[in-house]
Amino acid sequence: MTLSAPCCHRRWPSIPFPFSAFPFPAKLSIHKNLVYYGKRIERGVPMLDLKLMQKNPEIVRESLKKRSSKIDVQEFTDLDVKRKTLIAEVEALKAEKNAVGPEIAKRKKAGEDASDLLKKMGEVSARTKELDAKLSTVEAAQKEWMMSVPNIPHESVPLGASEEDNSVLRYWGDKPELDFEPKEHWEIGTALGGLDFECAAKLAGSRFAISYGWCARLERALAQLMLDTQTTMHGYTEVVPPFMVNRKTMTGTGQLPKFEEDLFKVEGTDYFLIPTAEVPLTNIYAGEIIDEAMLPIKFCAHTPCFRSEAGSYGKDTKGLIRQHQFHKVEMVNFSHPDKSYEALEEMTAAAEKILQLLNIPYRVIALCTGDMGFGAAKTYDIEVWLPGQNLYREISSCSNCGDFQARRANIKFQPTDSKKKQYVHTLNGSGLAVGRCLVAVMENYQQADGSIVIPDALKPYMGGLEVVKA
RNA sequence: GGAGAGGUAGCGAAGUCCGGCCGUAACGCGCUCGACUCGAAAUCGAGUUAUGGGUCAAACCAUACGUGGGUUCGAAUCCCACCCUCUCCGCCA
Known part of the structure; x- marks a missing residue:
């Protein structure tokens, strides 16, 4: 059964030798919000399963050892702690911004004075910008780490160095x-x-x-x-x-x-x-x-x-x-x-x-x-x-x-x-x-x-x- | 290479001029569940993005309107650069 747009992915009819035809996407439906270098990937997109990294770093450590890789899992874990701390702070500020925004709009519409809120939000905004910059540095480092980690070998793969x-x-x-x-x-x-x-x-x-x-x-x-x-x-x-x-x-x-x-x-x-x-x-x-x-x-x-x-x-x-x-x-x-x-x-x-x-x-x-x-x-x-x-x-x-x-x-x-x-x-x-x-x-x-x-x-x-x- | 139009969820599409209950994003389609039916169609009702944070799990919070910057307390909306698609013209195997 086709899940959604039936034109997006199609099967070709098969034609006997010497010609043949099989499935290909007639038209590709791209998820715009999933494009590689967009913010999506910056937000800690996993090359390996991020949850796996967080919960079972030893699996990755083991895998890297099997591959004789020198990459250090601790680096990732440290960055992850930093990242989470920053996210918590940044998101709290953004939540405040979102909460106060409508209030400003309301007052302005009513012709009331909103300068106290504007001043406060100006500070929040500056602080957010600062933290966001820090956060993206950490995320970039984490992403770089992730991108350089090789895949985890299947359990059936023979162990060996060369x-x-x-x-x-x-x-x-x-x-x-x-x-x-x-x-x-x-x-x-x-x-x-x-x-x-x-x-x-x-x-x-x-x-x-x-x-x-x-x-x-x-x-x-x-x-x-x-x-x-x-x-x-x-x-x-x-x-x-x-x-x-x-x-x-x-x-x-x-x-x-x-x-x-x-x-x-x-x-x-x-x-x-x-x-x-x-x-x-x-x-x-x-x-x-x-x-x-x-x-x-x-x-x-x-x-x-x-x-x-x-x-x-x-x-x-x-x-x-x-x-x-x-x-x-x-x-x-x-x-x-x-x-x-x-x-x-x-x-x-x-x-x-x-x-x-x-x-x-x-x-x-x-x-x-x-x-x-x-x-x-x-x-x-x-x-x-x-x-x-x-x-x-x-x-x-x-x-x-x-x-x-x-x-x-x-x-x-x-x-x-x-x-x-x-x-x-x-x-x-x-x-x-x-x-x-x-x-x-x-x-x-x-x-x-x-x-x-x-x-x-x-x-x-x-x-x-x-x-x-x- | 030149001119024009466009890029919003699974698909289509509104919103952009005039920035703020329009992003769990109008409306339509599709899909899922339910009702009706002997069954189906039609109809009616409900549901239907992803990622990150958070949680035992939820609730909840944040982010994303092609991409990246800028202006602003606040940007789908204003400004700049770039990418891609479509139409026409030019060039060309």
Whole structure:
């Protein structure tokens, strides 16, 4: 049942392969009073549950410890005490102001003298202004603290300090048995005329690549396969979002304010290039109230992603693994809080499906508390086998963010059986990183003669091409 | 980029010229509960923002009329800056 305005949120009719259509908001109804940088958020808007912070600060303290974070909960508690004291005083003054106001109006209307009240209120007003200023300082500090606190890990997340402590959950597929020394993808791709890093460096700089001919097409084919699979097999609605978004949007999903140096910003504007489609997709429902019957809402998008890779100097300098610009098919799920962990399993399976279709071996790992991203409550990484590098490399990361992003971006749903609006849970996952998948295809399907066999699943997208050779 | 119109609750919309019982915000729609009905429609009645403070829970108090400032004892209303939407014009893939 639609709760309110039925035009605001709508389900698309589903269309069979190769086209599909699913739900998206035809028209967004924004809650004007819930906009991020308005006074609402200044009044102590929680990134974590404020009540939880107040009543059970030890839970947050514990969480921060698990993440090896140095953030001090006591700072928050001290600020909170200050804030409450100030609020009590300010609000008492404002209540007085509101009580006396009509009296002044009444006297003036009757032509009586109100100068005593005016004088008194002048003092009250001055005092209020003073306290308000103090209050906003405290609130700003508290907000800053809140914004820098990472999400609380789910209880099922393995404890650990670094990637060493991640746990492998399962392996899939058999590593190809190669009776020759496997090459790395950049060698194979360059030799076949498909990849050119030198020219890309001329055009832009390091960490860029150019694909030509078969390689460009192969990349497109992979993206197509991914989109078609996610939309037709797994119920995701394909979206083409903006590739640049504003600061507010970046804050909603947690990239800002903490990680600005990882982003590319368009100078002279408020625009940032998206580091992942998670940002625009999740924020589609920012400030919205979703009807419970609409859940889960599942979006996927094929977009370029831009990352400055600050802090990874010297890492993966060769090849396609770590680029400033790469393509990714991203999945986002707005889930009912009770079902988000099921949804995480589903989403991970949807990402795995792509590698299964390509018949490329991979493993799934559960990230430990110390290795998880800022907004994640639980994360699975899918690591694909790369014979050239002789190791598993991350090709997908699927996270349940719980209500962390929903709080920042103000995404709620209206339960059917209750009046109280609740935060949704948001999930995001790569399904998959296209560039790294291209690497995986090249390395796993390479032949002794330097050619690449096209995986069966990609042949329809490659115009029937069977093999790429010199 | 130029000109004009607009931004008020789930939606639509009044109020803005002339500042003060107009913000649990008129009026309409929707939604929830109830009455009527065999049932439904229609009709009638009641209810229906969020956040913060406060409380065992309430009562109660404060804040929010696109955003941010200013004037004032007091601002949806007056002043300044900015953002967004719509219409027309220009430019453009």
